[in-house]
Amino acid sequence: MEYKFVVTGFWVVLLVLLALLSHRVDSEPTQDKQALLAFISQIPHANRLQWNASDSACNWVGVVCDSNRSFVFSLRLPAAGLVGQIPANTIGNLAQLRILSLRANRLSGQIPSDFSNLKLLRSLYLQNNKFSGEFPASIPVLTRLNRLDLSNNNFTGSIPYSINNLTQLSGLLLENNGFTGTLPSISNLSLVNFNVSYNRLNGSIPASLSKFPASSFAGNLALCGGPLPPCNPFFPSPSPSPSSIPLPHQNPPPKNPKKLSKAAIIGISVGSVVLLLVLLLILILCLRKSRGKAAKTQKPPATARSAAVAEAGTSSSKDDITGGSGEGERNKLVFFGGGIYSFDLEDLLRASAEVLGKGSVGTSYKAVLEEGTTVVVKRLKDVVVNKKEFEMHLDALGKIKHDNVVPLRAYYYSKDEKLLLSDYMSAGSLSALLHGSRGSGRTPLDWDNRLRIALTTAKGLAHLHVSSKIVHGNIKASNILLRHDPPAAASVSDFGLIPLFASSTQPSRAAGYRAPELLDTRKPTFKSDVYSFGVLLLELLTGKSPIQASLGEEGIDLPRWVQSVVREEWTAEVFDVELMRYHDVEEEMVQTLQIAMGCVSTVPDQRPLMNDVVRMIEDMMSRDDGLRQSSDDPFRGSDGYTPPQGSRTPPPPALTP
Template identity: 45%
Template sequence: MEAKHISCFVLLVGFVLFQVNAEPVEDKQALLDFVNYLPHSRSLNWKESSPVCNNWSGVNCSADGTRVIAVRMPGVGFHGPIPPNTLSRLSALQVLSLRSNGISGEFPFDFSNLKNLSFLYLQYNNLSGSLPFDFSVWPNLTIVNLSNNRFNGSIPYSFSNLSHLAALNLANNSFSGEVPDFNLTNLQQINLSNNNLTGSIPRSLRRFPNSMFSGNNIPFETFPPHASPVSTPSATPYPKSKNSRGLGEKASLGIIAAACVLGIVAFVFLIVTCCSRKKGEDEFSGKLQKGGMSPEKVVSRSQDANNRLTFFEGCNYAFDLEDLLRASAEVLGKGAFGMAYKAILEDATTVVVKRLKEVSVGKRDFEQQMEVVGSIRHENVVELKAYYYSKDEKLMVYDYYSKGSVASMLHGMLHFSIFFFFLYSWSSIVLAISKTEKIKCQY
């Protein structure tokens, strides 16, 4: 009996240790084969000796750590066709982002093994040929972005079988033929511009702007919007209030009200002063766009000029300029040379981006200065991880530390001390005025 209990205990301990030290061995080998057979210009920290789920940049695993579910490697400098039988072995993969690289060749036929794929980002590459005929092999696809490649042929009608599809971007390719009638209720965004499409816009897609179909041989028709009657609310007379108070009491209440208003104004002023450096969240892409330019156009222009984020040696970040444009950002502070933002990327990576303003310097001089700043190594100085240069934008990327700012530590308590002192003093003044007016009213 005791031997049986000991055996059960050993099995239980072994099972627990297996769960703790779980490693997606097969998925790890598939990623190693992928990166070893596909040339790339940036160094990666994908090492066989390190855990894939905790250390590999751009890779996310399931909650139990047994499968790889997301691979995000934008702007790594991949060039050449995707090696067969590598990424297709990641059968639990849900997110695949290889955008802004130099990947060529046709759409990988063995991607049909990725049955759980939900998000596919392959834009800004050199992929060519026709798309797979049957996209229904990926029933969970939600976002598909294949824009800015060299795909041709017709757009597969099988997209209409993807009931979860919310966004489809096939712009800036060479697709031909008519636009399929995608009768998808969940479709929120579509972009088929700058192709060789013909025919007319299907009825199910007429709710989208004409600009999403521009650059094709498609005539635009004017569809009158559905008019809905607008009811005008009837005016309701306000009841008149009776004047039932004496003049002395009115004066007393007026003075007290004025004192309260002044107190509120002073309170708001202090709050604005204390929080002037902590503005609300905004879209970082909106800050970078000029004249309403979309992120795709910004990235396209920057890539045409070979302007990309430049990472320093040893940096393990795996994102590009488009990731920063899409990131949500919070203003951290404003200095003499620009604004600092806390940017949260789609893979939950958090960095600090300093957007320089009014810095008129050539690209060569700017790069030399950045190399000097990036070479600084000190325990009390945050290291510069990457930078970006263009004629209109100059960015510096740092690690984010969540301990707060030095300014808040030095001046935060001072602001609150002044506020409470002012609030106490003003309350005393209001109380004194109210007592004085009450005495006057008694006489």
């Protein structure tokens, strides 16, 4: 009997485990799906959503589920054509929601009270809608909120003190509404982005908020203190002294008519002069004010603009970044087909930005948009082609797709501004990895990773040359960007931009990597790209930057320095000291040096083609017998390449430098 009970219990446990496993595999956020279907069925929306009720909600546009597909993690529907009031018992039922973005729609009315159910919400973006009513009472209970943006709506009433319940808040944006009353004292130390500009607030700014710039409070005519001008003191006039107050039955002293007459004349004269001066001053101020209004747009900018624009020396107005162009050009980022981003110029200008580097074709910025999207914005300088030529050339570049070429995502053109947008590569550039912080504590770039970088860079350039018929024209270590997955895989950036600039400026570009014939022809070619890639190989081998002033003797460039060392049969002195710690790699380094010397031949016709360079590097790697390969080597066996077993063979014949 006891045995039978044990067997029965075993089968029960097994069935329960199978049921749990089946639920995990076929998981579907059923309740969240019902809430979303109720929402989309009750509110007008754009046709692009096309939520299919028979499909998983995790596959719908704008919906992201957790890794187990058991609940909706984020709902992003920016500019989705949503119109009207958010229905109750819809979005408020997404109890596990972390991110909600309904910005740039035409939503109106009040925020539903059931938003208080979103206890795990971290980011709430409702800006650029038509919401109205007082500050939503459901928001202060969302204590995990990190960012709240209610800007550019029609909210009224006061900003409640209960906003202090949001202790994790780092961004609070309430500008361009109709909030009234005084500002509450917000003691949240984690608050770094704050804006209440262009409301109807009054009173003094609390000391806890005075750390923010004046632009955060602009447009509130009755606000004072803090970064704004100090508040006017309000004290009653001092009481008159008893001796100056006439007693009830005391007759006033007799007046001297002559003295009063003189005082009156002087007073009238002085008063007339003062009045004329005041009238003249008022007239001057009115003239200046009317001229200022004519020069500005009718509504002041909603927020401070991107740090990229400020760093570049332009003002914060949208007209500055668009070059004062017509309304048709404003807010128009041109995205290439199949783009993965959906934002406009206004979003880009609102993003936080930092300078990544200043190159020969412009300055690059890392821009982090409000919802965490990160892109690279390159602000081009000295562009000489017209708009039509610019757009035709960029359309051709935007069609290039390859794993080892950084894709262009969008561009912007106006009279005064030309911008290019591409993906942000978090692993940084080869230049930073190879030359940055060469001191104690540095993790050296090992040979396997350098070889991977060389091969993947060559593949990217070969694709540009063979498949796209595009000359890169600006090959250098800072334009070789790296990915974390797979490790040390490289992609080339800033390709094909040289035709946009004046030919007279070409010799100054990519100094140290420039082929010698460009001093005369000034026109980059496939062969000059090969030369630049050869310099890049030498940079990987030597660890030396080709743009430094001198190498051993005044003014000598990297290829000439390597040739002089090899000529004296001191080949070992060429290689980076950081490579000396690795064993059994000398043969590959020598073969790579031979390939590099062939690429930097002074005669262009003696240089190999880029697809031949790819083949030579792959052939060299195929000779590796795997003796130095470790079991967890992240380089070997990737990209579909598995090194064959066997002994090393002699190196290929040396290429003529």
